Amino acid sequence: xxxxxxxxxxxxxxxxxxxxxxxxxxxxxxxxxxxxxxxxxxxxxxxxxxxxxxxxxxxxxxxxxxxxxxxxxxxxxxxxxxxxxxxxxxxxxxxxxxxxxxxxxxxxxxxxxxxxxxxxxxxxxxxxxxxxxxxxxxxxxxxxxxxxxxxxxxxxxxxxxxxxxxxxxxxxxxxxxxxxxxxxxxxxxxxxxxxxxxxxxxxxxxxxxxxxxxxxxxxxxxxxxxxxxxxxxxxxxxxxxxxxxxxxxxxxxxxxxxxxxxxxxxxxxxxxxxxxxxxxxxxxxxxxxxxxxxxxxxxxxxxxxxxxxxxxxxxxxxxxxxxxxxxxxxxxxxxxxxxxxxxxxxxxxxxxxxxxxxxxxxxxxxxxxxxxxxxxxxxxxxxxxxxxxxxxxxxxxxxxxxxxxxxxxxxxxxxxxxxxxxxxxxxxxxxxxxxxxxxxxxxxxxxxxxxxxxxxxxxxxxxxxxxxxxxxxxxxxxxxxxxxxxxxxxxxxxxxxxxxxxxxxxxxxxxxxxxxxxxxxxxxxxxxxxxxxxxxxxxxxxxxxxxxxx
Numbered sequence: 136x137x138x139x140x141x142x143x144x145x146x147x148x149x150x151x152x153x154x155x156x157x158x159x160x161x162x163x164x165x166x167x168x169x170x171x172x173x174x175x176x177x178x179x180x181x182x183x184x185x186x187x188x189x190x191x192x193x194x195x196x197x198x199x200x201x202x203x204x205x206x207x208x209x210x211x212x213x214x215x216x217x218x219x220x221x222x223x224x225x226x227x228x229x230x231x232x233x234x235x236x237x238x239x240x241x242x243x244x245x246x247x248x249x250x251x252x253x254x255x256x257x258x259x260x261x262x263x264x265x266x267x268x269x270x271x272x273x274x275x276x277x278x279x280x281x282x283x284x285x286x287x288x289x290x291x292x293x294x295x296x297x298x299x300x301x302x303x304x305x306x307x308x309x310x311x312x313x314x315x316x317x318x319x320x321x322x323x324x325x326x327x328x329x330x331x332x333x334x335x336x337x338x339x340x341x342x343x344x345x346x347x348x349x350x351x352x353x354x355x356x357x358x359x360x361x362x363x364x365x366x367x368x369x370x371x372x373x374x375x376x377x378x379x380x381x382x383x384x385x386x387x388x389x390x391x392x393x394x395x396x397x398x399x400x401x402x403x404x405x406x407x408x409x410x411x412x413x414x415x416x417x418x419x420x421x422x423x424x425x426x427x428x429x430x431x432x433x434x435x436x437x438x439x440x441x442x443x444x445x446x447x448x449x450x451x452x453x454x455x456x457x458x459x460x461x462x463x464x465x466x467x468x469x470x471x472x473x474x475x476x477x478x479x480x481x482x483x484x485x486x487x488x489x490x491x492x493x494x495x496x497x498x499x500x501x502x503x504x505x506x507x508x509x510x511x512x513x514x515x516x517x518x519x520x521x522x523x524x525x526x527x528x529x530x531x532x533x534x535x536x537x538x539x540x541x542x543x544x545x546x547x548x549x550x551x552x553x554x555x556x557x558x559x560x561x562x563x564x565x566x567x568x569x570x571x572x573x574x575x576x577x578x579x580x581x582x583x584x585x586x587x588x589x590x591x592x593x594x595x596x597x598x599x600x601x602x603x604x605x606x607x608x609x610x611x612x613x614x615x616x617x618x619x620x621x622x623x624x625x626x627x628x629x630x631x632x633x634x635x636x637x638x639x640x641x642x643x644x645x646x647x648x649x650x651x652x653x654x655x656x657x658x659x660x661x662x663x664x665x666x667x668x669x670x671x672x673x674x675x676x677x678x679x680x681x682x683x684x685x
Contacts, residue, residue: 140179141429144422144457145172146398147186148434149234152213153198156220157482158513159475162468162501167582168433169226170502171463173636174577176227177658183422185401187232187239188214191375192390193274197313206374210235220485224494225639230405234376234397238407242400243393244379247368249453250328257365259327262320264303266311272323272371277313280306300361323371326378328392330363333448337363340458341443348508350436351464355443363444368392395446398432399423399456422457429460431580436464463580466506470513483513493677495638496522502586502637519681530593530630530641531676536600537623538648540616541669544609549624549649550617551665559622562599565592566629567660573633574658582637589633596626621665624649628661644672 147168150160165186172184189195190210199209214233221231232239250256263272275291282289283305287296290312292303303309309318338359344352368389369378375387405411406419422428432442442462450456467474475482488497500521504511541547552559569592576585600623608616631645635656642656649663650670 140181141175142422142425142427143172143175143180143182144398144402144428144430145175145182145184146430146432147184147228148432148438149187149189149394149397150217151192151194152188152190152210152217152233153194154213154477156217156485157475157477158470158485158488158497158501159468159482161224161485161497162505162511162513163435163465164433165221165224165226166498166501167463167465167505167507167580168431169224170582170585170636171431171433171577171580172227173639174658177632177635177656178574179657181421183229183402183405183419184227185230185232185398185405186228187230187234187397187401188217189390189394189397190214190233190235191387191393193271193277193372196372196374207235216486220489223489224485224498227639229410230401230408232397232401232404234393236400236404238404239393239397239400240376242403243376243388243396246396246399246449246453247379247388250449251326253452255329255332255448255452256326256368257329258324259365259367260322260324261367262304262322263371264309264318265321266313266316266318268314268316269311272321273311273313273318274370275303277311278303278306278309278318279312280309283307325367325369325386326380326383327365328368328445328448328452329365330444330448331365333451334359334363336451337444337447340447344461347461348464350466350508351439351443351462354436354439355462358440358444366445391441391445392449395441396449398430398446424455424457426457428457430457432459432462434462434464436466439464461580466508466510468501468504468506468511468513472512492518492522492679495640496526496676498638499526499586502582505583507581507583519679522676522679523681525590526676527678529590529597530634531674533593533596533600533630534627534645534648534675536597537620537627538669538671540605540609541620541624542671544605544613544616545620547669547671549663549665549667549669550613550621552618552621553614555618555622558599558602559618562596562622562626565595566626569633570629570658570660577636586637589630589637592626592633593630596623596630599623599626621663624663624667624669625661628663632656632658632661641675644675648672 145168148164172182175182195210196206199206264278265272279290282294283301285297287294289295293300311318341355369386370389372387376393378386378388402419407416447458473481500518503521569588572588573585603619605616605619628649631642635642648669650667
């Protein structure tokens, strides 16, 4: 393990706040980011974890129309809902903000002007799809037409059937997915980011990233090898960050451009907030300018090009900012075999879930099925099984057995160890080996494997207690039972450390159980001394009555 502290920036995808969060959002980017941030704090790194609500863009505008209110009101409403969900799930953001702040607007305009001054922006006139019924230009996600290659009825700028890329004008029988109306094309002027100027540099940079997930690397290289084309960064809308050009007063910065700048603006906002205990307003540069720092971006697979192509181009063109070290894109979490969908109301909503179930059970199960390399599936049956058979029967039962044996036979005080046997030494060594094994998994962003290694230790702990049978030992030789239970309580103590990035509340309960008053939990073996008084925390997990749920 590297003892030198590193600056680690953990960036979490900014959600559109046009609806409530569902479990797909959590498993896709927020939960893995939080596990990674917590782990890095425990090993002594300087972590800054930021994100925020994407309040701008067409989805928010359309939701405001549906609810007969303004985009500002709708985005503030859902921002608060998302923010509360993240607090309830114990996500450890150093700052969770929103794109509607003055700070964000100022930073976006500064980046825009830097790109303009460095000659990476150009003005072009083009024809764009326009809805006369909605009186607005439509982005790709709200356009439906027949694919020019296979005639499949598809959305956007890429066929969902054959995968062919195309311009909107190439689609046949073009209509709006909002109201089904026919679309026309109108001329409009916009500022374009000249991505083609970054093509060679980006390709060489991505080819060096041999440690990226193959899906991330391959998709990014494929995107580049098709040839990067200039991309509009302004839109004909009146909701969003203003364009810092006099002749663009009726337009706004395109949401995809300003949202990825949010990681930088959030870091700057944090540095100027009370959350920054150092009170150094320029400390954000330690993550963004210091070349020794590492950036990790967590999002779903549909956002890969924005973080491997668009954001790096913006950063390269506007200053000497650090580029992403890793783009940790997950696949999709489905619900009972079908993709989560806000529009189709096919989802398990976070706030509804937490009204009936514990956040720790959710964090555990979503990590155990995290779609790291392929799509995975959430079902209620699999959730109940993981809670009852893994958390309750394996982890919780181990803690309860050892605690009750110490309470009933040693007056609730941790006994001492004497005459350690090979199986006792083996258990202690297994604990220490699990630290190394889990460390390696988390360093590689393999969170499912990390959790699995910890649960394997808990399973081995139950086998150890069964084999030693301290309830029998105490009747024959109290010192032997004492040794077994000393090993057992140290197993629990270190499970509490190991599980901390995954289940912070559970970790805290175990810390309180063994009367550990350390303010900062470190990723290292934690021994419980002879004579320590245990302070009961009650059951760690609650069994779910499946019959009641059916």
